[in-house]
Amino acid sequence: MMKMASEHRDVERQDLGEPSRFVPGVSGVQIITKEVADSRAEETSHADRKRPGRLRKKFSTRPTTRFDEAKASSKIESQEFFTQIWPKDQPRTSPVRESKKKTPKSPSTGEETDKLSLVAPSSYLTSQVVPATYVQGYEDLVMENLFIPSVLPSDSQSKVNADELRDLEDEGLFVGEKPYVSLTNLHIIENRLLQQKNKRWFLETGLLDRMDNPINDKIFHHLPADRDVDLEPLTAFIEPKFGEELQLINQEDGGMLDLEIHQLTFAHHPLFSSEHFLGAQLKDYYKTYSRRALLNVTKLLKEKLTVVREAFAKIENSEVRRSQQSRSVRDEMDIAQRRNIYQKEIRECREEYNSEAEKDRVLLMDILKVWKNIKDLRKRNKYHTTPLKLIIKKEEVNKEEEEEQRKEELRQDMAEVLREHEIAFEKDMQKYKQVLTEWKAAYKKKREAKKRQQRRKQMAIEEELEDSALHAAQDEVLLATPDEEKPVPPATIDKRKIELEVLDTFSRTRKPPGEPNILLELSESSPVTKDSNCPDGEKRRRQIVSKSRVSVKVLINRKLVTQTPLIALGNDFTLHINQSYRMGLSSFPHSLSLEIVEGSGLREAQVAVVSLPIPSKSILCNDQFSLIDFLGTQQVSCSHTGIGCGQPNSDYGSSFTRGTIWYHLSRNSEDEAETAHPAVPSSQPVELTSVVTDIEKTHSKDEDYSHIDPNDPGNCELLAHLQKSSGGTVKSGNYFELESCEGDFYSDLELDTNVRFRVLQLRDKEEPAFKNLRLIPPHESQILRKSLEAYEEQSMVGSGPVESAVPDSHLWGIDRRWENVEKLLASLRRHMQQRYMQANLAFKLEDLVQEERIPDIGTIGTSLLSIFKARRPLRPERKKRDQVRGTALGDQNVRLIVHVAQAFHVPIRHESAVASGSSSEVVQGSSTVRPFIEATFQRTILRTSIAEGPNPTWNQQLSFPFKAPNDNFSPSSLQTVTDNIYFHLYDEVIHDMLEDDRLRESTVHHRIERRWLGSLKIPFSTIYTNSKIEGTFSLEEPVVLLGYIRDSVSTVSPSRFIHNGEPNKSGTHLTIYLTLEPTLPPPEPFKAQFDSSEPEDIIIASKEWEASLSSKFSQRLFRTHVLDLSGKLVSMNRFIRPLKPPVELISENASETLQKVAWYVSLIPSLADMTLFPGACDIWANSEQFLTMLTGDEEEHAVLLTNFFLYLGKTAFLLVGSGIPEGQTCYVVTLEDNGSWTLWNPSTAKSFSAQESFSPLKAVYLLINEENIWANVQKYDDPPRVNFDVKGSGWRSFFSRSVPDPGLPSVQPARINFQSVDSSQIEQLKDHLEVVLRDAIMKWRSVQRTSWNRHAIKVLRKLISGLDDARAAGKSATPDISQLASVMASHKVCGVCIHQGYSNLANVVEAVHSTGVHLTQAPNVEFALAVYVKSYPAYVISVWVYVASLVKRQ
């Protein structure tokens, strides 16, 4: 407000100033002036040059064109001289000179010369024809004549008189921020203005008076002044308007109309009791009261008044002071104007304050009066009908202080009023004087006229004068005009009267001093008197109230559309309807009304009709309820205490029924989704929607830190909004409000608690359980919580100490231990993953871009050599296929191709068994056995055809579809595939079922039976890493094959079965080829640099060693360091250390001990590294960890076995090589007494000579013992041709004289404590296994009845119990079949014995299932099942299962 004054002045001055606006802060104004002149000259000269000729004609005939615009813009350019800063070196003078010559008279206007004269004599700057001569000492001349203002700050004293200096901010006025101008520029301009003695540029604050915003909000053209006059505006600006009406008219269909009726409240109802009536009044008042209390206008006004008064007082003071000094006329006028404004402001403010305060008083009185009435009524009636209760809080005040205050106020008010009156009186007086003089003049004239007339009358008799007639007429007219009232002088100021007036207002508006401040609060807590305690009239009223039902009918176009259900009228006469209706309209609704109806059916009575405004279609969601009042017209009088309505004579019932409906109405087109539900108004007396309070909250938060200046006009809207949200008064501003909740984001807490977000987060973190989830449901309720819960549980276990698991009834002691091991593994896996996540993430160029490598001699050589290669080599090699990556894998067309070539040494049916049975039953082929291979992968079962004989050849290709987990073919997910490919070799036996020989020619009736002869398991991970597997594998055979013998004659293997007195071990072998089509990308090895605890030079030496070796033998894999479980590189020889095997295994016989130890190690289940630790291959655990985890790769087995052998005094090496089916694998090689070498497969406990030709070990790369690592540098690497003597020339050691062994301690512990096993647990496990297996078999044979032969079971148990010891000792585990003789005599027995190192139940069940014994379809078949469990130290358990089917012989 205060600012306005200064702004006014600014504008004023601009009006009289030049057309160019004052641009503050542009440096070098005094220099620019010259340039202005120049540019003007230049411009006009251009125009002049172009004027003559055709062009001009064109100009005059053509309408305004672009060219004109361009011209206009050149004008603008000229204007820009004020603002633009030209580069100094630009030679701008030369064209000016030219133009000056051509136009001798420059059109530099008068005002410019004026301007120039300010700074320099005009002779220099006005355009004159000056020859281009060099003026000696021109610069000096310029310097002399130009005033160059200093850049130093000017002192404020010179700008403003010291006593006038004010600090507006201190006075509580808003001082906005001026646009930024550098201080130097500011100082220059100030100094310049000071030099001109132009003080009016400065404010009282001593600052330069500047505009708040240099940008003009009005657009104006820089058109020449002469054009402005006659030119009409080119285009009329039409503001874009929202074409609602247009839309409505075009509306063909009505769209959807959503009506929600929320609540109906009666403000008056015939059934109101008197108390209700008063209560409604009270509520009404209270509503106003609380709204006003919130707004607190009175207080605000009071404060404002104080501020304005103070400001006024200041002016007065300064005026007094100033009156002593000389003042300019302008200043005086200004001050007078300001005084007037202030006085007016004070008066208005005071009056406003008085009226508001009076309102407050009246309201308070009213409320108190009504409340008193209610209380009286209640006392009189002796019952309550409303629960209303007014709580009056009194705040005691200091009487003296208030009196003092009041006096002061009174004095001030009085003085002001007096002064106002005086001013008014003065004005009146002046007016009066003016009027009086006029009146006097008129009166005088009249009197003279009268006199003249009288004189004429007298003279009329004497002489008649021509000219006097005219005068007479004039006089008559004058006299005819009625006499004007003599003006009354204005009443003198009666001071006494004014004082009385002021006092009167005071008594009306202010509370008397000493009266306590009163705060009111309305609650509904007072109990309503029970019906029984009421008089009859009231009872009746209440009955009627409880009986009466109200409903609301919705009428559109005066047709009933719908009706709310009937709702009973409560004591509070408020109906919570809460019904929403969606109406599809076929045409545009012309009227929409609600009818409030009481009662139903015939007794229906219309109470009131109210029509609603039809919403426009475009307003979709208005979140707040609208209110509409209704008024009934009927007259009701009641016989009971109800007050009735429309009764003019009644005390209370004079009003008609009225009330308010809360509703929400929106319209949208049919395709729109539902509109948002409006926010329910809170039940507080002031309707604050939750949304508004939300906004308030956020804003108030903002306010806290940004300290909104309430005086800043920029914050005006925000403050208005705040006021609105607190006061509830709705006033729409021209600003955008975010009222709906669409912009709300979830808080962190909500993100954490929301299951869906939790799952999404976990997936993003690539937690294994969630990593590959797809299509996470959009609703929280659809998410499967189980996995999340399991995960949380797991992470709890991982973080805290391993709690003893909740004892589950189905979990046995050993299984529980397994659970723990698995948890340990999982946490280990997580740990590893986290550790190498970063390494995995970093990409190299090779990972992204495929590109030819820089050729070297080697590659060129090989490519040249390939030209000379045989076209069709005698031994063709499989061509390497390109690996298919990325996109092509999305097709899910990946197949596992299995080529089954042939098998050797398949056992044939035992002659005796066949002979003893009725041979006629079995349809014999030409051979003694009809084997076929059945392969299983990922629940797909495929089989080959039948080939005959003990050395069958199939040459068949089986193709399995491959399903990647979650269809994710990335290496990381493929590594987690744990599926195995099972090959089962079966003998197909065909039983002839045909009873009648006569039918043989026409009928075939066979029963096909298959008998398991052996199986092979290849994990998918092996295929995946090696991309193909090719070779001859020995099958895992049943320990006992009843009814079959091996035909020693038919074997094709070289006659090397008997070796070192060991039994014939050459079992059945199968030649297969496996690959994936297309080839999947192999897992990428880690490229990251692993940290190591070993010396740096050793690591470097190891790298050199590896590099030099692999350049020579590229096929062989050399390495010296592997990762341990903590992810550090460890030299391999540190894993080797003699370890004491369990005492139980050591026996007298040394070779038996070896066998037993090997057996023990083989019983520990295997699991490939890759599946154990996806993405991190080749991690070696030390033996203690291995025994704790009870699962590991070949290398762990081999290390443990080597360590045991070393303890037993053997010369043993760990052998790293390549074998089938594992690919890269580890074996143990020992030196026998006779100087020959024996190879041990640690996973199967099988030992064979190094000379064995069918050995699964195919290549030897490294030998490792405690001290050193040797690489195979011999020509051949297949075991029969390798010389294992490391001292020989065929081996190159890693640690040598140049690279000495750093002598780091072994990673193995000095000794391993083998836990002994509780035998009762083993017993339990055995029983449990038996039960589980039996149940499983019965389940598999769900169609047939499964009966168990107890006798056979007994026999089998006896048989099986002897097997383990024999096997452990390395002896052939051929059971004594004689024991079975009795069974076999009566039954045809077909049985399978399987053996396993126990890992968990599921594996055992799976193995039994794969034998296929349960598949027999023979009638009256009986089964026998025996389980034997042998435990070794550290929970290494050997499980034997014997399953047999028995068919009774006829």
Add this chain to the structure above:
Amino acid sequence: MSITAPSVFMVNVTGQVDSGRFMEGDNLYFNYCFTSGPDWEVVGGLEECVSQMSRRSDDERQIFIWNFPLDITFKSTNPHGWPQLVLSVYGNDIFGNDTIIGYTACHLPITPGIHKRRLTTFVPESASTIQKLMAWLTGRRPEFVDPKLIACGKGREVTRVRSHGEITVSFNVVMKDLEKLGYNSTGPSRNSSHFPLTQSVKDPVPSGSGLAVRSED
């Protein structure tokens, strides 16, 4: 009133790969594929396609017209991983080898309606000059291991690419149930009717509309 809440939303995109402008090659073809996040699934349409071979036009425009249709429908539960179109253009070099001419990718439009996109393409650069020469000789230019790599940002910091032409693609996008799941996909195109006049107001008055001619003197 309320229908059972949908559990997925659908995005149907039709359109075509219109044309391309490339400096080299006279016969070009491209293949396209879509990548999308884990919550997306293709309901219908071809996810991967190879276009016909197009010849450079004979006129001065020198463009390749494919007009190769796209039509795919996704369903999803989560806008994260909004599907992207990945285009890789191939052509023959002087020696007749199939070489990569350009890669490009763009998100499918996220608002329903008709959209036209001009995609600039790029090819990876050879790592060294020798390799560049080798690539030119052998006709095996550096390629991305997987074209879908260009739809994600991971690991791109190690690659160096060069811009190499542009492709124009038009999309028509239809969506279903996106709003029912609480996502607001209404673009500016939908609300434009609120300001129907702004465009016309801004239009300059056409010349020769009989306005007063100012006199020049």
